[in-house]
Amino acid sequence: MTKYLISFPSDAMVFPEEDFQTVVEDSHAVIAEAKAAGVYVFGGGIDEAVDPVLVAGDGTVTEGTHPGHQVPNGGYAIFELPTRQAALEWAAKIAVACRCPQEVRQFGYDPAS
Template sequence: MTKYLISFPSGAMVFPDEDLQAVSDAAHAVVQEAKDAGVWVFGGGIDESVPPVMVDGDGTVIEGTYPQTRQLEGGYTVLELPSREAALEWAAKIAVACRCAQEVRAFQYDPAS
């Protein structure tokens, strides 16, 4: 089984304020479906009010992040699935719930884990 990252930037979620509860309910329903199916690993949204920091190998903490990840925000789901096709099916469910397209990426296999 492969773990897949299904994600979207927060700016992609565009809907009227009055739809927030419906979107939240739909997203929670998909999460529950994934848990019930036994494929749920992890999910959540980046807390954009907490600024990122980097920790160097010597423990030095530096404000900020890598330039290419400066805009890392949004929602993330990790599911463990038997195929890419299954990942695309789950991404479609999440896309409907969140009302925005989802990016799908596979984690590399680690034989030690």
Template sequence: MTKYLISFPSAAMVVPDEEMRAVSDASHAVVQEAKDAGVWVFGGGIDESVPPVMVDGDGTVTEGTYAQTKQLEGGYAVLEVPSREEALEWAARFATACRCAQEVREFGYDPAS
């Protein structure tokens, strides 16, 4: 089976404050469906209040990040499913729950795992 990253940036989720609870409940319901189906690997949202840091091989820690990932935020789910089609079906469920389109990316095969 293949792992897929299903995600969206924070700015894509434009929901009125009074509807946020319903969106949260709907997205948690899809997460529970994925867990019940045995395809859930990991998920969550990036805590945008905590700044990223870079760690070098010698352990040196510096504030900041790679320029191309400066805007890495939002919500993420990693699912392990038998086909890309099934990953797209789950993405559609998340899109409905979160009220925004979801990006789907496939993880590369790791022969050691």
């Protein structure tokens, strides 16, 4: 089984304000389905009210992200699935629920994790 990151930036979610509760319910339904199927590992949205920081090896903390890197935001979910096709199918379900396209990334295999 391979782990996949399915994500979207927050500005990709564009829908009328009156649809907000339906989007919430639809997205929660997809996650509940994934949990019931045993393929959901973890998910959530980045709290954009909390600024990112960098922590160096010596413990020094600085505001911001790596130079040239955009601040990650939006929603993320990690699924453990048997095939890339299965990841694309789950991403399509999330895309419908969240009303926006989803990016699918595959984690590299690491036997120690």
